[in-house]
Amino acid sequence: MRISVDRDGCIGSGQCALTAPELFGQDDMGIVHVLPSGADGTDDPLVHEAQRACPVQAITVAED
Template sequence: MRITIDQDVCIGAGQCALTAPEVFTQDDDGFSALLPGREDGAGDPLVREAARACPVQAIKVADD
């Protein structure tokens, strides 16, 4: 699984960090970021739910 965050689209709503806190966080400016070493999601079942929860669809999840 590969996770990408479109930083140009992200509005910093934080739904990803609330939904999958083991994978997502917010950077110093309040925008979505992946936790170090979690770029592949490591099979976390909440990653896809976090992508769906994003109000602006800034998160994309692709199967490798």
């Protein structure tokens, strides 16, 4: 699966980084970014939990 994030829509709540810290990080402004471990695709089940935890649906997960 592939992960993409809408950095413009992100409000910096940090729920993704709390839920899946191996996949998501936050910059100095709190905006989400996908860490290298998730950038090339992942099968980590926490990615779906992080997607659901985002209050503004800034995370998209596409199944390969």
